[in-house]
Amino acid sequence: MASELVVDVQPKEITLAVLDNKKLVELQQESQDESFAVGNIYLGRVKKLMPALNAAFVDVGHKKDAFLHYLDLGVEFNSVASFLKTVQDKKKIPLLQKMKLLPEIEKEGSISDKLKVGQEVLVQIAKEPISTKGPRLTAEISFAGRFMVLIPFIERVSVSQKIKSREERARLRQLVQSIKPKNFGVIIRTNAEGKRVAELDAELKVLVKRWEETAEKLPKAKAPSLVFEETGRTVGLLRDIFSPSFEQIHINDPGVAKQIAEYVSIIAPDRKNVVKHYNGATPILDNFGVTKQIKSLFGKTVTFKNGAYLIIEHTEALHVIDVNSGNRNKQSLGQEESAFEVNLAAAEEIARQLRLRDMGGIIVVDFIDMTSGEHRNKLFNKMNELLASDRAKHKILPLSKFGLMQITRQRVRPEMELATSEVCPTCFGKGKIKSSILFTDTLEGKIDYLANKLKVKKFSLHIHPYVAAYVQQGLISLKYKWKKKYGVAMKVIPNQSLGFLQYQFYDKDNNEIDLKEEVEMK
Structure with missing residues (x-):
């Protein structure tokens, strides 16, 4: 499948659109002054302990205090806290490779035993602020790369479960164990499969350098303050989804284009020529047909095939998607076969919408009723197949006896919502305009x-x-x-x-x- 990435850089925001065969499948928009992005690391201050929740609220500079649960402290929290105390007391940075790691914390412990009000703590954003909620934090600091995730203060090396070959898993574990510094843990990602030691070692050195740059900021940092900013959203998205199927990456800003080209030349030197600077007069999103697709795909009603359509409603608790056959009419098919055909087409559009809008939480889909057990099973298997490439964690339940399918999908960022209607620019909604x-x-x-x-x-x-x-x-x-x-x-x-x-x-x-x-x- 031919994929393209289109990047629209504007003074106030950056828009990234992923196209598969010219069809919009993923859209990300981020404000240029956006803070509290997933992956950012802060020196925070504990504001309040909640023993009943076994959690704490931490001030990281957001208008709402961030939430930190005991289970998100990370098993290495004792070592992290000791390192931070040494830095603050002596105003110098101990070399992590020479530190003696402290025992891991208990899984069933209490937040009150580990944190005190006013204490400074090193934390990382796990979920961006959503609706009225502040950010969700973790104290297990990590640095993500394309092939691996580096975790300081731990000695464990683990391999992605998606790498099925036992020999490859053993090779990667042994290889990384031999090149990683002491007191650093590594999670080997799926993209590392088949990669040579030189590629893995180069990325490992980059990730260790990021930790060292973060640690250097700690002696002078005053809580709450940002000590590490995650790679730009453009590079971050590329890091997660870049593959040989990307035929072109179009960017309308020369500075960002250069940044992307440098990143691609590091992770895939043979693909560096796919990065193109777009300097046409027509807006880049218009030129690649993205604007028109946004207008048609982000409304309440989404048409997908032969007059059939979806109605997508959002509530505080869940998302509801209703499948309708519309004015579709195929007399050659019976009611059961017709419903099955519409439901299969709807499943494709729903999988696209979940990824496109980054819908998370609970999603309930009301498919057209089918009486055949075989058709119901095929629809369930089709939905699993369509969501197999979705990077967000998800779980799908089979159709209930009422024809409802329940899906849970990981949410780490606010759901994408775009206005598809236009306010009259001359009457401002009054209803009367100049000729x-x-x-x-x-x-x-x-x-x-x-x-x-x-x-x-x-x-x-x-x-x-x-x-x-x-x-x-x-x-x-x-x-x-x-x-x-x-x-x-x-x-x-x-x-x-x-x-x-x-x-x-x-x-x-x-x-x-x-x-x-x-x-x-x-």
Whole structure:
């Protein structure tokens, strides 16, 4: 399957879209100033102990205190706490390889025996803040790479269960055991299967370097403070999903493109040429057909095949997906066969939606009723097969007697929700707008203001594709007339993300010039 990654870098956020055969299957959006991302490491301060929950609330700088359960302290917590105390008391960093590790903590212990209010503790974000909840923490510090995960203060080496070959598991365990430093544990990931010692050793050194850089910040750090920031979201996503099936990686920012190219050249030198800097005039998401797919896939109703559709509802407790056959009509098939065919197609779209929206928690799917036990089993097996490539942990239960399928799926980030409807840009939802035939007069007035008042002579105008076609039609188009009349160098860019009567002006450095209407219509 041909896969592409499209990266849209904007001043306020970064959008990553994964396409399989041109179909959008994964979408990630992250604010440029986003903090508290999974993997970030903080020096936090214990604010409150909750013995009844066997947990503590820790201040890491978020508006809501983060949650740390006793079971998330990690078996090596005694050694981590001792290391941190040494750093704070002596203001110097002991070499981890020469430390004597302390005994592991008990599985059935109490949080009150390990933490005190006001105590500083080294913690890592395990789940981002979701809804009204603060971040979820772990005190088992780890550094993830493509082939392995490094865990300081532990001596254990384990291998992913997805590597089935006993010989390969033994080879990897023995190999990593021979190259890893003392007092570091390693979890060998599935991607390490078949890899040579040189590749594993190179990544291990990078991960150890990350720990050393984190430790160097501790003597001067004051809680709460960030001491390690996880690799950029773009690189982080690549680290988890990069495979030879990626034919192209398109990025519209030269700096990020260089960063990605450097990362790919390290993990897969033979694939470094797949990274391409996109510098076209059309917005990158429009150019690769992502914007249109977002508009059609993130609404409450999602059409998927021959008129059949899904209705997706979200509540505080769970997500509900209803499968409907719509106006689909196949007289050649009986009711049972027709229901089975629609349900199989729905299963494909549901698997895509779970990954695309990053839906987590409990998902209940109401399939069309089927009486055949064979069909019900085939549908259950099909859903398992479709979700086999999903990186999020999940569990699927067979169809109940009411035709409901229950799915649980790991959630570590807020669910992706995008507005697919558009607020009228001229009436602001009031219901009355200026005559659309006068819109070009509005645009001409803005161009006049830019050229004669602001003295901006080179800029681009982003407008809806329909309006762009109208402005540029004919030999002597409106665009041509405006350029001649006002003496400007102007590009007209069709932008699918804009409403019918919306517009955006950008200067030659691609910075937006704010000329929007400030007064709402009465």
